[in-house]
Amino acid sequence: MGKSLTRKIIESHYVSGSMIPGEEVFLYIDQTLTHDINAVMTYLAFEAIGLDRVRTECSVSYLDHNLLYVDHKTPDDHIYLQSAARRYGVYVSRPGNGICHAVHVARFGAPGKISMGGDSHTPHGGAIGMLCIGVGGMDVATAMTGVPMRLKMPRVVNVVLHGRLRPGVNAKEIILEMLRRVTIKGGLGNVYEYTGDGAAALEVPERATITNMGAEMGATTSIFPSDDAVRRFLRAQGRETDYRELLPDENAEYDEQIVINLDQLEPLAACPHQPDNVKPLREVEKKPVQQVFIGSCTNTSYADVAKAALVLQGRHVNETVSCTCAIASRQTYKALMHDGYIDMLMDAGLRMLEIACGPCCAIGQTPATEGIAVRTSNRNFKGRAGNPNAKIYLVSPESAAATAVMGTFASAEDILGADVAKLAGIREPEVYDQNDNMLIAPLPEEEAAQVEIVRGPNIRPLPVPEVPEQELHVPVSLKAGDNVSTDDITPASAEFSSMRSNIPMMSKFCYHRYDPEFAERAKVMGRSIIVGGENYGQGSSREHAAINPMYLGVKCVIAKSIARIHKGNLVNHGIIPMLFEDPADYERICQEDILEIHHLLDQIPEKRVIVHDVTQGFDFTVRLDLSENEIEVVLSGGQLRFLKKQLDGQKHTEVQKEKAQKEKE
Numbered sequence: 001m002g003k004s005l006t007r008k009i010i011e012s013h014y015v016s017g018s019m020i021p022g023e024e025v026f027l028y029i030d031q032t033l034t035h036d037i038n039a040v041m042t043y044l045a046f047e048a049i050g051l052d053r054v055r056t057e058c059s060v061s062y063l064d065h066n067l068l069y070v071d072h073k074t075p076d077d078h079i080y081l082q083s084a085a086r087r088y089g090v091y092v093s094r095p096g097n098g099i100c101h102a103v104h105v106a107r108f109g110a111p112g113k114i115s116m117g118g119d120s121h122t123p124h125g126g127a128i129g130m131l132c133i134g135v136g137g138m139d140v141a142t143a144m145t146g147v148p149m150r151l152k153m154p155r156v157v158n159v160v161l162h163g164r165l166r167p168g169v170n171a172k173e174i175i176l177e178m179l180r181r182v183t184i185k186g187g188l189g190n191v192y193e194y195t196g197d198g199a200a201a202l203e204v205p206e207r208a209t210i211t212n213m214g215a216e217m218g219a220t221t222s223i224f225p226s227d228d229a230v231r232r233f234l235r236a237q238g239r240e241t242d243y244r245e246l247l248p249d250e251n252a253e254y255d256e257q258i259v260i261n262l263d264q265l266e267p268l269a270a271c272p273h274q275p276d277n278v279k280p281l282r283e284v285e286k287k288p289v290q291q292v293f294i295g296s297c298t299n300t301s302y303a304d305v306a307k308a309a310l311v312l313q314g315r316h317v318n319e320t321v322s323c324t325c326a327i328a329s330r331q332t333y334k335a336l337m338h339d340g341y342i343d344m345l346m347d348a349g350l351r352m353l354e355i356a357c358g359p360c361c362a363i364g365q366t367p368a369t370e371g372i373a374v375r376t377s378n379r380n381f382k383g384r385a386g387n388p389n390a391k392i393y394l395v396s397p398e399s400a401a402a403t404a405v406m407g408t409f410a411s412a413e414d415i416l417g418a419d420v421a422k423l424a425g426i427r428e429p430e431v432y433d434q435n436d437n438m439l440i441a442p443l444p445e446e447e448a449a450q451v452e453i454v455r456g457p458n459i460r461p462l463p464v465p466e467v468p469e470q471e472l473h474v475p476v477s478l479k480a481g482d483n484v485s486t487d488d489i490t491p492a493s494a495e496f497s498s499m500r501s502n503i504p505m506m507s508k509f510c511y512h513r514y515d516p517e518f519a520e521r522a523k524v525m526g527r528s529i530i531v532g533g534e535n536y537g538q539g540s541s542r543e544h545a546a547i548n549p550m551y552l553g554v555k556c557v558i559a560k561s562i563a564r565i566h567k568g569n570l571v572n573h574g575i576i577p578m579l580f581e582d583p584a585d586y587e588r589i590c591q592e593d594i595l596e597i598h599h600l601l602d603q604i605p606e607k608r609v610i611v612h613d614v615t616q617g618f619d620f621t622v623r624l625d626l627s628e629n630e631i632e633v634v635l636s637g638g639q640l641r642f643l644k645k646q647l648d649g650q651k652h653t654e655v656q657k658e659k660a661q662k663e664k665e
């Protein structure tokens, strides 16, 4: 049997480990990316590791999410990040250049590379045949040291796309259809590899909508072949020399196959409050819509916005709707402006926002009380838009524009009728603006060594977890339900995002919207355990969802299942992720029960731990779904302590070797 594209890229970066799905493999990482609201902890960790310069081929620090600057905190963060990047040999993408994923795929990504990004939508880059993996910030700091990174060898699922999308039907419909079939937790441990004549016909930004939002299935990543469409995209970026054809073998072996016929897709909507709650748009109850947002890294390519503009052309945003648009990159904005589409949007009464994430993660444009918000972004969790009683629906840009006109759910065809066919003519530009003057290149090594890192008062030290102890006798500080997201644990908004470099302050708001008393309760308890349901920690990669509970004394999370990136973040930050062996035990535990674990350090390597519920008087068993390497990290008290030990060990070996060599001479 032949090889999948995923397997070929993994093999070309292989260092050690097993290539059997579910087992641990170690890989070289070519590129990393970070963004402003997650990155301060990453660079503080990199500083603490003590290397003089990053050891990746290319690392980029994007200042792109929180550009509102409501007080001094975010500018403090940006100044710190810019100076840290200069010090350690990292590119900076300045505010206004664009959202990390859109800029990275356009200006840095290349087929066959592996990147790790401190953001769950890093798989966006899979659109050009790259293997792009979203991880927590501590993992990005580790990848920047050049050490091989652990990855659970994925199952590879082949998604065969046949046919063509009809006009008015967007790549968003493909990923919503995937979510409908696979669900938000069905993708765990999988890479989705797209092939077929339907895949070949999609342009790179359409592919990126799919790979980007593959994160919502809990997948490791998603990828398309590097073919003619990728060549055209890189040529339009003035980077054809970075192109190389990379395809799966014709008889490639896959673990599973999914087939989607694109001709049969119709406009869809993900209804509140999960991205897999997908329905045909025509079946969504026609309630009044209060807000429409066309934006995010997922769905604001040139063609996306141009099609939305054609739906709006000669019409006006309904007087009951607040409609805004934030385009993902400066180069796309300029192309749309050049071709007259921004005029069409503005003539229709749509408000243009900064080139940034903004409303996608509740930084501005919060919906009204009980407001219905229709968005082209990728998440519709409760509170994701900043208001937990708002209801978010996810749709394509064409449907969002039609909804803005009608004031209730509508498709492009509802507005344009037979004229919807004109949307088929919209293609990506043959040449994009290639002006990189909003990128700051790394300094030469000697100059970089002189750079002083600037720390405003908002930059507080990175908290380092304690090493676990043998005996644990602690209360349950929270019993959470299913599908708790990292937004529930660490809320997003302009205000909260600006606290992320200040853990003592931010931890006071841990679980703020889910259980406002949690932070105080956990603090009073001193040390505690959190109990969770299915898919605990889904959603954004933000490691603050691990750091804040750790800072509040949480030692373990015991859940029915834990989302991939969050599990890694817990391990990295010294919280032991545990899974109920019998999920029925979840029902028997109550919040504030006292749990006891004896000989914890002896039980951890066995990957099975007996827990005694002192309050209810019963024992239950939990599993540690951790690799040998992760067990070592847990026993070391987190990734920072582990990595320092590893690097010190390396240094020691190098010194010994040098000594031996000198003695020989």
Ligand code: F3S
Residues within 6 Å of the ligand: 065, 099, 100, 101, 119, 121, 296, 297, 298, 356, 357, 358, 360, 361, 377, 378
């Ligand atoms: Fe930003 Fe939203 Fe994408 S927060 S990186 S636009 S998912």
